Amino acid sequence: MMDKTLIKAILFDSGRTLNVPRTGQWHITPNFYEIIDKDKITSNPMVLRNAMGKASDYINKILKVSTQEEEFLMFKEFYRIALNEIQYPVIDDNVLTALAKDNVYNDEKFLFFDDVEPSLKVLVKKYKVGVVSDTWPSLERVFVNKGLRKYFSTFIMSSIYGSSKAEKILLKIAIDELNVKANETLFIDDSESNLKAVEEFGMIPILIDRYDRKELQSKYPIIRSLEELSKLKNLEVPKGIYMGD
Incomplete structure (x- = not known):
């Protein structure tokens, strides 16, 4: 019987993933x-x-x-x-x-996508959830004032650390704060180049397409909304990954 990796955490990019x-x-x-x-x-x-x-x-x-x-x-x-x-x-x-x-x-x-808060309410019941974004400090204040910051157990902004997702330092900080392993973590991003770094770090990369580009192809699993995460049944993850019951 193949061992399955149980997903314990989900990390999100912010721009064009949660907001525009x-x-x-x-x-x-x-x-x-x-x-x-x-x-x-x-x-x-x-x-x-x-x-x-x-x-x-x-x-x-x-x-x-x-x-x-x-x-x-x-x-x-x-x-x-x-x-x-x-x-x-x-x-x-x-x-x-x-x-x-x-x-x-x-x-x-910023405008937040309509599915963000409803999906987060569901996801936080089963997973540790966080943000890792190449951005500046004001982003967190917007999340706080919109009532969304409370859903995230870690909130990593690149400029605070003088680094970027591509350098993977932020990814390490995030999993340490969540107390999970890289291979127990999904990372949702709209950029394939960011997901390449995520994959190299050992996380499970998921590409989100907020613009429903039917022609879009990727080596990574593609979702069009966060509802696909919260429902889980529509999400195809690599073999051996277990999303829980």
Whole structure:
């Protein structure tokens, strides 16, 4: 009889797994076009996109961001770079402060998928549940204020540790905090590249497709909603993995 590995924990990525940006773009904040005069921005969306890309290059080099205050200062510089790139006519402290505040301190910057809380309520009855995300400190506050943080026994944000999922340090911290083994843990992520690191670490990778892309193929099991996890019967896991009764 084959030994079965009992799954004891489920770890989730956050962005495009549990939540998405309300505007559809991470750094176009809910009040972006109230703070910025849209008439003074080029009508070519690629120009703004490229400017955001250059500003992202700057923040992606900052590995350690320990507090929301540090995150706020980082995003002030982010928007200074972006607005300078599009040659916005008024780049002063008032504008930069308003944009950074809307990015960091606005709890409405994210939309959570409808299945998140109902599924978590079911999953926490059987599994230890956590978040491991390449992100900044304000994410946890949003989860707290939305009433979702209570479901997670660990909540790992990359910038707190100056690392990323790809380096696997965060994965080790998560399983240590949950007191489980890697092979007893599912990891749900929307990125195959992240799941490659998860697989190498010894966890069970599951790809989530929130956009129902029928043509999507993957070496990893694919789910389209968290309900497939909470119901379990629709989830195909590798041979020898036991999800419990």
